[in-house]
Amino acid sequence: MSGLTAPTLGGVGPGPLTQYVNVFTGTAQNDNPGNVFAGAAVPFGMAKVTLQVAGYSPAGYVSESTELARGVSPLHDSGTGSSEGSFGNFCIMPVVCGDDFAECPTLEEPRSLRRVGDGNNDTGFPGYFSTTFVNGVQIELASTQAASLERYNFPAGTEPTLVLDWTDDSPHSFLYGQMHADWSAQRIVMNGTFRSSFGPSQFSYPAFQCVDLSLAGSIKDRAFFGGNVNGMDARRDDLDSWDLPPVAERLRRPDFIQPLQAGAIVRFPPQSSGGDRSILVRRGVSFTSAQRACENMEREIPEPDFDKIVTDSNSQWEEKLGRIVLSDETSDYIRRLFYTSFYRTFLSPNNATGNAPPPYTDSEHPYFDGLYCSWDTYRTLFPLLALTSPREMAEIVDTYVDGWRREGWLPECRANNVLGWTQGGNNAVPIVADFLIKYAGHAAALGIDLDEFWAALEHDVEAMPSNWDYAGRRQESYQKLGYMAYNYLESGSNGQRTREASRGLEYAFGDFAAGMAARTLGKPDASDALLRRSLSYRNNFDPDLESDGFKSFVARRFPNGTFVPGANPVDCSPLDTNSSHECSTQSTNRFGIYESSSWEYSLYAPHDVAGMISVLGANDTANKNDTFAKRLHHFFDAGYYLPGNEPSFQTPTLFHHIGRPADSVRQVRRIVHDHFSLDRGGLPGNDDNAAMASLLVWHLLGLYPVPASGELLILSPFVPGYAIRNELLGDVAVRVTGFDPRTLETREVPPGGRAFVESLKLDGVAVGRCRVDFAQLFAARDVEFVMTDVERLGCDGQEPSSVSTGGFV
Structure with a gap:
């Protein structure tokens, strides 16, 4: 199965809303990797159980890949971009081997297997995952908050054998730990200390698991194993404990390192009747202790009822997805696109x-x-x-x-x-x-x-x-000069001296955010000071820096106020063909911008777009809106827009700020059509903990948020109506009068297509076509988008807010 149609198992299947979720969207390995977790999890679950696949697999699972699977791990993240991956600890791998138990593979490479169909036959829905290995073993996975129940279905005539990995997480960062087996109770506990996947190397974390093998019947054979890629492959059946102590950092010479692969291997008798043999494995996880991992397992899965665990998990997902209910008239494709994305917004953290x-x-x-x-x-x-x-x-x-x-x-x-x-x-x-x-x-x-x-x-x-x-x-020069100075020696702090321009913009927005919070909390002095300082973003613009006929771009700036010469706003954009320089967190990033180009970040001032437009049109103040419109269109038409990059999220809505909301609508329609789908490669980049998923949800609802404010920009819904359910603020019913499904069929709005908002009405009162406030929305209860085929100019007095023009009051 492709994963687009949700499977059922023994009469258990997805609910009314979870049936529309494709858990495999965003799991492609090479084609637009979204790095999305696909496996069994509950909302915000700590236990996220799925395959650990070799190669590039930050979330453990990847689809449609010839890479081998190392086993089933209960710890994963979703949507991250770490090339070495995150977590992937404590894999269990089912192996099929001959009569000689000593010949059963244990080490990572010998035990790893391909999947039948190389991932194309994997199935799943929220709360359930299944795949089959080429050795004939089918795995089925279910989970709770901090535990998992795993079913391994072995072919007839085989002796079910499981390899329990102790030391290998995804990036192979094990440092030290302990393993203990109570063979009479058929329970194994493991812990390890591992390196973080996205942090300083001196930081490490502990992980613990508790494995209950008693549900599978009596163990026939068992052993601890240890080996490495240099030829060691040993095992002992006389051990029940193993302690690998920490090694002093001074002894960690690179030429001395021989990473140990270690764990346990257990074998069970075949089915007495000669048929297929299914065994259940129950396990719990924790970051506190092995005892807590066992307690989680016993509390959350007191009985080994696999179907009940799946049903309970799926019910939790139903409740979450039911917080936004789409109109019955919504098309099947948009419904699937919406709930597939909405689902991922509850996967992490x-x-x-x-x-x-x-x-x-x-x-x-x-x-x-x-x-x-x-x-x-x-x-x-x-x-x-x-x-x-x-x-x-x-x-x-x-x-x-x-x-x-x-x-x-x-x-x-x-x-x-x-x-x-x-x-x-x-x-x-x-x-x-x-x-x-x-x-x-x-x-x-x-x-x-x-x-x-x-x-x-x-x-x-x-x-x-x-x-x-x-x-x-990086505070010192920001507070003294109003920008992050390049080639400035801080006296009381340290860190990478990179990303000066983009950090200056982000700090200014952070000041706005804190200022808005201060205003909410009744702290006017703090609010006024922070909102004033939020306008320091302007100090990062070099008015003489030029690209494609446009002037004023953000760039690195010396402490004396001059800008670093030689800046090119095209660097690190999609049009940059120079692969020899770095654009991210590397110390060799010399462009003053993080994960983006100056073309992109020069459009970033969500709290003061009106002021930013003035900065960008400084040489053409009489026609600054026209200059900005040309620049914005050129940004998209020339190919500087990067759909998988967060600084570009707000860019399509900037037309609102010059009274051209229809242009925002057109651009958003193109983006959704060109860059999002239900395919396994259906995201324009890393999901980034559901950043991409939530962006698409907002687009489909016809709104876009200005963070750290109550402001929502009005776009154009992809659905004929929906209801928002908020347990504290109440329910809001949204109608889309004049909804035109023809406008969703192509990337461009067809002639006569009603894709544009004439006005938004709250309880029957029109409030313009450009923005609405969060509090207004929930005070109304009845919200109506009135659609038209006319591209209206202006905002009817509801222009988006900017700090420099007195907005956000």
Whole structure:
């Protein structure tokens, strides 16, 4: 099966909404890798159980690949871009071997197998996954919050044999750990300390698992094994414990390293009747202790009822997806596209509350792992959570604030339970601020301490970290000069001296976010100061830098105010053909921009687009809107737009700011048509913890959020109506009067197609065609998009807000 049609098992299958989810979208390995997790998980599940496939597989699973599978791991992330992958610990691999148990393969390469159909025959739906290996073993996977139930179906006449890997995570970063087997109880516990997938090398994390093999019947043969790629392949059946102690860093000479592959292998008798033999394996995981992993397993899966676990998991997904219900008249394709994307917005981060490592083990606050990266998620994911899921948003944001409580800073990119690399700026700030702006009035109901939340925000926009690579800001020159100076020697802090221009823009937006939160919390002095400082983004624009006939682009700037010569705004854009330079977090990134080009980042000032337009049209002030329109069209037409890159998320909506919302609609329609589909390669890039998924959800709903504000820009719905269900703010019914399905058939709006908004009505009162406020939306209850085929100019007095023109009041 392709995965587009959800399977059933023994009468158990997906529900009314989960049947529309294609869990394999975004799992291609070579064609637009979205790095999406496809396996068994509950919403925000810590246990995410699926295959660990060799090669490029950051989420463990990849589809349509001839790469070999190493086994089934219960720990994964979704949508990350780490080439070595994240987690992938504790694989279990079913092997079929002859009568001699000693000849059964244990090491990674000998035991690895291809799948029947190389992934094309894999099946799954929310809460369930299955594949079959070329040795004839079918695996079926189900999970709970912190445990999994796995069914291994062996061919008739074989003796079921399982290899339990102890030391090999996805990037092979095992440092030390322990393994213990209680052979009489048929229970094995393992732990290891591993390197983080996206953080400084000095950071490591512990992981624990508890495996119950008693559901499979009596063990016939068993042994511990150990080996390496240099010829060692040994096993012992007289052991029940093995301790690999840490090795001092001073002894870790590269020429001494011989990574050990180790674990256990167990064999069970064949089916007595001669038929196929199915065995169940139950296991729990934790980042706290092996005891906690066993407790999770016993509490969450007290009985080995595989179908019940699948049904319960699928029911949790039904509840989440039911928070936005599409009109019955929605086309089947759009419905599938919507719920496939909406599903992924609840996959990550991973709720590890009660299972956290130090310093969070004893915290009374929620704990979520896999926050990477805030630069990806603050734009669309968290505003979408605000729309439908205030309690989950409160818990995740409280996790951010607990980072400040326990480690001194809001986490930027926590991966594998440790601090990760900062990407754009200190982008946790707009996440916390967005929550406060929308839900400060519900703090008591959500169990939130507003004073602590504000203290964390204020600290992160003002304090100076020891190292800005993984916490806080590169602060000194920003506060002294109003921009991130190139070739400036900081006296009290350290970190990479790169990405100066893009960080300056991101810090300015962070100031806006904190200023808006201060205003919400009744702190006018702090708000005014931060909003003024948010206009410092202008200091990053070189008015004389030119490209394609347009002037004024962001670039690196010396402390004396001059700009670094030789900048090229095309560098690191899709049109850049020079593969010899770096554009990301590398220390050799010399362009002052992170993961993007100056063409792209020069359009980034979400809080002050009107002011940005003035900066970009500085040499043509009389016709600055026309100049901006030409520049924006050229940005898309020339190929500078990068659909898989977060700084481009807001760019299609910028036409709103010059009174041309129809142009925004046209551009968004093209983007959805050209870059998103249900295919396994149906994303334009990494899903980035559902950044891509949430962007598409917003586009299909006909809205786009301005983070850290209540403002929603009005686009054009792809559906004839929908209902939003919010447990704190109530339900909102959305109608699309004059909805025209013909406008969805091609990338361009056909002549006479009603794809444009005449006006948005709230409880029957028109409020313009360009923006609506979050609070207005939920106060209305009845929302109506009135569609037209006429491309109206202007916003009927509801122009999008900008700080420099007095907006966001």
